[in-house]
Amino acid sequence: MTDPESLPYRPCAGFMLVNAASLVFVGQRIDASAHGYWQMPQGGIDPGEDLREAALRELHEEIGVGPDKVEVIAGPSRALRYDLPPELIGKVWKGRYRGQEQYWFLGRFLGEDSDIDLEAHNPPEFNAWRWVEPGLLPELIIPFKRATYEDVLKEFREFI
Incomplete structure (x- = not known):
């Protein structure tokens, strides 16, 4: 078994997208380990990539919003970290990370709902999407990421 303490955190950028009604975009995960849970767009940061550009790239890749x-x-x-639960250590991300170090951005959606395209990513990461009240985010996310989503909400509450 892999010792989690010996593994680094995966650099990740996330995007909290809010619409004109101050509701937050969430997508329902397709992958089996998180099936049935919802999350905001997020993903790995490429080596040398700017944090903001990474967050915008992930938004475009995952939901088609440029x-x-x-x-x-x-x-x-600041960076927000979470650790994977023990049963996922060594299994996700090719076993190279113990969790993620995330950098979150907040943005207002200027488009129409029809601009959202879950097929933009191949393969898609989400099978459904919706706008939700910000306070619902922690209960929709997979439990081991809940504290991170609570921190994102605290960080951006005044701007939503």
């Missing part, structure tokens, strides 16, 4: 449809309102004041 930077022309988003007004970035706020960026991260």
